[in-house]
Amino acid sequence: MKNREIASTGGAVSAGIPPSSRMQKWIHRHREGIVGYSILSPMLLYFAIFAIFPALFVIYLSFTEWTGINGLPAWVGLKNFRAFFTQGDYVETLVRAGVYGIIILFFSLIIGLLIALLLNQARFGSGAIRTIWYLPVLVSFAVVAQMVTTLLNPVDGLAKQMMIRFGMEPIVFQESALWMSFWLIVITVWKGVGGTVIIYLAGLQGIDTTLYEAAKVDGANRLNMFWHVTIPSLRPITMFLLITGIIGSFQIFEPVQLITYGGPHGETNIILFRIYQDAFQSFNFGMASASSVVVLVVTLILSVAQYRVSQRKVT
């Protein structure tokens, strides 16, 4: 601290010019603050308009009815929230997003951990394999979804042709919510599991090797080591992946919009697509905002939970 004082009084802009007036002295003393705020204030202004204002605006809008095109929002009190919890399929779409999220997480965590463990053991070719697993993360989900739609097309999709060729009764996937959910989950796991692999791999490489040596001295076999060293060390990462995964499930959009269209009969519809439909197809911005606010509340609860868990010491 002492050194820093000396450095800043002797340095920079006014080096060599003795501060003569009070004003100059003040500027000199607060140089870091002046520089800091002159950089931060335009950022803060931008931030107020593009981050803070929308967050407050959505809360206000959720108590109103507005087409967004003409006039001003009309205050309707809790009407939208009442509709959310009593009418339509809003609660279902929210819960469904969470359920999809949990199923997707279940598979990505297990597959991701398994592949990361094996990659960590592999002596050669691990770079290439890691890249292959990461490839789906890099590509556009919308484009992937369009291809899947092409393949699953009930009229002339390749999937139908192949089922016929193998002597099967062609399944019309679009008629069954179960099949559509199946495809949605398979594709989303395929698209995202590479990220889980990379994160677990980073976690595995970060484990203190002395822990393994200590375990070995204590006479632990490899299974013991895995169970009592590896798994507990990965727990914070797993918790992180779990919470962010569930939060992320409210962001699933492309496969629903392009593959299932929420169908059949809205049985694969999930919350973000519901918000999209309300806002940009029905121009019911009040209702869409109310749904957004519910998502926000759920997300904040999950984030707080994650924070609480991550603060807990690893045993």
Place this chain on the structure above:
Amino acid sequence: MVHKRSFIESFLIYGVLVIGSIVMFYPFLFQVLASLASNRDYYATLIVPIPTKWHVDRYVDIFLKPEVYRLYVNTFLRCAWYIFITCFMSLVAGYVFSKLRFKGRDSVFLIFLASMMIPGQVTLVPTYLLYARWPFAGGNDWLGQGGHGLIDSWAALLVGGLVPVYSIFLMKQMMDSLPFDYEEAARVDGAGVARTIFGIYLPMTKPILAALVIMTFIGIWNDYLWPLIAISSTEKQVIATGISSLMAATKQVGKVPDYPSIFALATITMIPPIVVYLWLQKYFVQAFAMTGVKG
């Protein structure tokens, strides 16, 4: 774990890894082969389409289409802009939060961080309305009435997310790990703020910058939902939405559609992010290791 491994163990490890990788890679293989096949080969697929004649001309045709060309240019411009902004902002703001000491600095940082708790889809609707009702833009009056505001303009593609909080956070972490001696030396030398940031810190934070380039490029290249709602005219369309609608349009042609061209369209959108990743992946993994797991 130093451990002598039996043959069977290695065999199992590589067996699972290779089979898993084949499953992961299969869709790409299918897609590329399908894009080179004819419609007949495509429908004769057993495991993957086997092109009897390689239709490379399909790719040439696609690139000669002005609308595809336009999508590429638009998206590259948008990526370049956001890569520049992300690197510039994270360097400058990361420096301020890490190396300067003044009252209120940590409160501002906390406000920035707190905003990361709000997921993007929650502010989708108000952000759209903010753009649509932007005063004095796109035929709007001072109350934001009457026109379409910034919607369907280049501003809608370039104005959002100019303060990349997560990147700033990563950069601050990185700069925190650099000793303060550099800063002292810069001050003793009388280097200005700009020179300190871009002359001293930029070269030292290159791995993080490379990771930011990858993340930004892939994020913007594949950005779908925002352009979908904000852009309607064809000449301002970006690649994710544009190719997606071209793919959908191919299926709706009256005569038998040329299915392989759908896969060719898909392939050309996937190449740039994969190339960028392969080019910079060394830094990407390094950045992961340095900053710990993201979040």
